[in-house]
Amino acid sequence: MKITSPTIVVRQSADRGHARHGWLDSQHTFSFGHYVDPDHMGFRSLRVINQDRVAPGAGFPEHPHRDMEIFSYVLEGAISHKDSMGNQRELHPGQIQLMSAGSGVTHSEFNPSKSHPLHLLQIWIQPREKGLEPSYTEWHPDEESELQSKTLLISPDGRNQSAVIQQDAEVYRVRLEPGERISHTLGEGRGIWLQVISGFVRLNEMDLRPGDGASSEEPGEFTITADVETPVEALLFDLR
Numbered sequence: 001m002k003i004t005s006p007t008i009v010v011r012q013s014a015d016r017g018h019a020r021h022g023w024l025d026s027q028h029t030f031s032f033g034h035y036v037d038p039d040h041m042g043f044r045s046l047r048v049i050n051q052d053r054v055a056p057g058a059g060f061p062e063h064p065h066r067d068m069e070i071f072s073y074v075l076e077g078a079i080s081h082k083d084s085m086g087n088q089r090e091l092h093p094g095q096i097q098l099m100s101a102g103s104g105v106t107h108s109e110f111n112p113s114k115s116h117p118l119h120l121l122q123i124w125i126q127p128r129e130k131g132l133e134p135s136y137t138e139w140h141p142d143e144e145s146e147l148q149s150k151t152l153l154i155s156p157d158g159r160n161q162s163a164v165i166q167q168d169a170e171v172y173r174v175r176l177e178p179g180e181r182i183s184h185t186l187g188e189g190r191g192i193w194l195q196v197i198s199g200f201v202r203l204n205e206m207d208l209r210p211g212d213g214a215s216s217e218e219p220g221e222f223t224i225t226a227d228v229e230t231p232v233e234a235l236l237f238d239l240r
Contacts, residue, residue, distance in 0.1 A: 005205065005220070006204070006218035007216060007218055008203060008216045009215050010214045011029060011212065012211075013196075013211025013212050016028055017037065019034065019035060022055075023054065023055040023059075024053070024054055024055070026050050026051065026053070028049075028050055029048075029049035029050070029195070030048055032050060044191045045126045046123070046125055046193055046237055047125060048124035051120075052119070052121075053118070054119075056115050057113070057114050059111050061108055062082075062107065062108040065099075065104070065106075066102065067101060067102065068124050068127065069101070069126070069165050069169075070098070070101060070124050071123050071125075071163070071171075072120050072122050073235065074092055074094065074119075075093060075121065076117070077093075077113055077117055077118035077119060078092050078112055078113060079091050079097075079112075079118055080110045081108075081109055082108050083105055083106065083107035084106045085135075094140075094141050095138065095139065095141070096139040096163050097136070097138050097163075098154060098163040098165060100165070102127070102135070103131050103133065104134065121197070125167050126167065132166050139153050139161070149176055149182050150173070151172060152171075153173050155170050155171075156169065167240075168239070169237065170237070171236070171237055172184075173233070173234075174194075174233065174234040175231070175232070176201070176224070176225075176226035177226065178231055180226050180232075183223050184222045184236060185220070186216065188219045189240065190217075190219070190239060190240055191216065192237065193213060193215045193236075193237040193239065194208070194213065194222075194234055194237075195212075195234060195236075195237070196232070196233075197210065197233040197234055197235065198210050198231075199226060199230040200230050202223075202227075203224055
């Protein structure tokens with residue numbers, strides 16, 4: 001009996017929306033701001049994946065949010081976060097901050113460096129319900145997680161020191177050495193999204209480049225394999 005591989009849909013990096021605002025260079029996987037594409041409004045509860053490059057000393061001044069789970073994954077540089085819940089933090093590469101906006105918060109995000117740019121992924125996930133109490137949580141790597149090829153960053157129950165999200169969603173960091181592979185099993189009624197940050201990777205039989213996204217809503221086994229010449233970093237979403 002032949003086993004059929006799950007169908008995978010690719011969102012190529014070159015097809016993303018692109019916005020330049022002088023201090024900000026941003027690429028949008030899904031519709032965001034003035035970039036509207038009815039065919040790319042999100043994936044399940046995943047609403048925004050923006051790859052942002054922020055100029056030294058620049059950033060997003062104080063602004064409001066509500067009913068959204070918002071997290072930043074720092075790739076290069078640092079981000080300075082301040083919000084109306086009293087949190088004032090500076091995060092560095094490999095660290096995650098997650099703000100549950102709930103019934104309403106205001107916050108600002110800046111590049112505190114006067115000489116180095118900030119490079120990050122900003123991601124929004126819709127919460128399980130509206131009007132929740134706002135909260136803030138973080139994830140920081142430790143010695144053990146730095147050795148893992150697949151690390152849980154975000155989960156609804158905070159297990160393994162992951163940041164807590166108000167949604168049935170799990171987010172994993174994938175880091176592979178050249179030629180290394182890992183697998184992920186997607187359960188019935190769930191969806192998978194793989195967002196490639198760096199390196200060349202194969203998801204089952206689909207080749208992906210940096211900035212590409214790939215998704216499937218068919219249960220089964222997914223194998224992520226790094227190219228034999230380049231290491232890989234990616235975020236893997238498992239969503240209800």
